[in-house]
Amino acid sequence: MADLDVVLVDVCKTFAGDTKAVIDFNAEIEHGEFVAMLGPSGCGKTTTLRMIGGLEDVTSGQIYLTGKNVTDLPPSERDTSMMFQSFALFPHRSVFQNVEFSLKMRGQSLNERQQSVWDMLAMIGMSELATRYPRDLSGGQQQRVALARALISRPAVLLLDEPLGSLDFSLRQAMMVELKKIQQELGITFIMVTHSQQEALSMADKVIVMSDAIIQQTGTSREIYERPKTKFVAEFIGNNNLFSGTVRSRSGSVVILQRDDQLFYIAEHGFSSDIGIGSEAFFSVRADKMHTNRQEDMANQITGKYIATEYIGSLETDVFEFGNNHFVHVEQHRDAVKRNYTVGQQVDIYWPAGDGVLLAKS
Ligand SMILES: Nc1ncnc2c1ncn2[C@@H]1O[C@H](COP(=O)(O)OP(=O)(O)OP(=O)(O)O)[C@@H](O)[C@H]1O
Ligand SMILES: [Mg+2]
Incomplete structure (x- = not known):
């Protein structure tokens, strides 16, 4: 010591x-x-x-x-x-x-x-x-x-x-x-x-x-x-979107979760988790890692209903409702994407498997 x-x-x-x-x-x-x-x-x-x-x-x-x-x-x-x-x-x-x-x-x-x-x-x-x-x-x-x-x-x-x-x-x-x-x-x-x-x-x-x-x-x-470790840290640190699903399979370092008809792909980052096939798991994705325009290697896609936009200087956070009362925040530079959503419009949201973080249960 x-x-x-x-x-x-x-x-x-x-x-x-x-x-x-x-x-x-x-x-x-x-x-x-x-x-x-x-x-x-x-x-x-x-x-x-x-x-x-x-x-x-x-x-x-x-x-x-x-x-x-x-x-x-x-x-x-x-x-x-x-x-x-x-x-x-x-x-x-x-x-x-x-x-x-x-x-x-x-x-x-x-x-x-x-x-x-x-x-x-x-x-x-x-x-x-x-x-x-x-x-x-x-x-x-x-x-x-x-x-x-x-x-x-x-x-x-x-x-x-x-x-x-x-x-x-x-x-x-x-x-x-x-x-x-x-x-x-x-x-x-x-x-x-x-x-x-x-x-x-x-x-x-x-x-x-x-x-x-x-x-x-x-x-x-x-x-x-x-790399928040737990659900608490992901929520407390803010700027994180939280999702959950049932573990369906693993292929290489990618874990696949399912929630209703929706599949999520998450690349594990080294630390072994206690998450087995068939169990419920949580993961987080930072708002600034989500996009409304698809780019290469963005394995994940969800559709959300546009609710509102929060302005923070040159950044804008668009808020979408994905499932009942589950809000997803997408933070992008104002000029990054041309968008002009109307309230209630369905919008596709994307992120790469590498930007999801599996969380421990506690
Ligand atoms: N002298 C005491 N006797 C009994 N309970 C106490 C005493 N001091 C603190 N506690 C309790 O211990 C817990 C932790 O208190 P502590 O003051 O360490 O919290 P904290 O994280 O510093 O909170 P805050 O951000 O509000 O200052 C609380 O539930 C508090 O009510
Ligand atoms: Mg204190």
């Missing part, structure tokens, strides 16, 4: 009243990695983060930080720092005093701590506001001070709970870039909790998707986006 900063082995948390908040959480996080924990409200993200920081006991399992078993150690003996979901700054301390706080607690003299505080303020672009009080700062500036306060002690691992949650859209975009840059400059391992898939996918080296206390999938952003 030489270069692993954080290792969780079968970590479980059950609260009084038998609330299972985290079940069998396993993760290996390398030094300097930016990891995002992504999932809906109540799935156990904050609880997991608090267990890593030592603010919550584990019910069972082990936690290792930089190679050392810290499962039973208090927060003060763990090399972590946490930025909370609601990042309250000390209202009666200036920006400088907020940032220097943990160094002061450690007993560093003003002389010792001054340089590190000024360096940190420079890094977050707040040197000129060092004497301001939190109430006189914008939301984004407060967020930066909270970040600086958490980073000043140079922890091995920074735990961030929804650090951008309270910011509006454009500020969040800007802070995302800044956070990533700071993380790279300091080379500190970041574990960030979020329920925004956009935040997770755009910032993290590794994404852990959770639902209902369990890990659904761990992978790079690309893996999560392009």
Whole structure:
């Protein structure tokens, strides 16, 4: 475990009243990695983060930080720092005093701590506001001070709970870039909790998707986006069309599913699935992988009833109804296909076998 900063082995948390908040959480996080924990409200993200920081006991399992078993150690003996979901700054301390706080607690003299505080303020672009009080700062500036306060002690691992949650859209975009840059400059391992898939996918080296206390999938952003493993991940990550059918046959690496008179062809991508002939299976196809003009090697064809078009800049998403209340989204560049559908019109939709992703049952 030489270069692993954080290792969780079968970590479980059950609260009084038998609330299972985290079940069998396993993760290996390398030094300097930016990891995002992504999932809906109540799935156990904050609880997991608090267990890593030592603010919550584990019910069972082990936690290792930089190679050392810290499962039973208090927060003060763990090399972590946490930025909370609601990042309250000390209202009666200036920006400088907020940032220097943990160094002061450690007993560093003003002389010792001054340089590190000024360096940190420079890094977050707040040197000129060092004497301001939190109430006189914008939301984004407060967020930066909270970040600086958490980073000043140079922890091995920074735990961030929804650090951008309270910011509006454009500020969040800007802070995302800044956070990533700071993380790279300091080379500190970041574990960030979020329920925004956009935040997770755009910032993290590794994404852990959770639902209902369990890990659904761990992978790079690309893996999560392009190869969701489960139905939950495919639905949560969005932009995916979900289909199901009965497995009819396999020929080479292609699995053939049937739903009523419709056949689907899906090329398996390496990981062996537990999907046997005759069983029900789900698969997903991203909206941007579907087309309304047939091209070579597009094995799949369905017919949908045109409902509406959603405009997103130069992309357009046409929505079709395929079967009762089953909507299929097809995202294409505006100029890619000449089309002028009328509501209710039957339209053929195509995609290659390679763009379908078979999903595990859970
Ligand atoms: N101290 C506690 N006592 C009992 N149950 C708790 C406690 N803390 C959390 N829970 C429960 O554990 C589950 C996970 O909570 P947690 O705060 O980890 O979720 P989360 O993924 O961070 O959600 P959110 O996105 O809303 O912040 C929830 O069902 C929650 O109600
Ligand atoms: Mg939370």
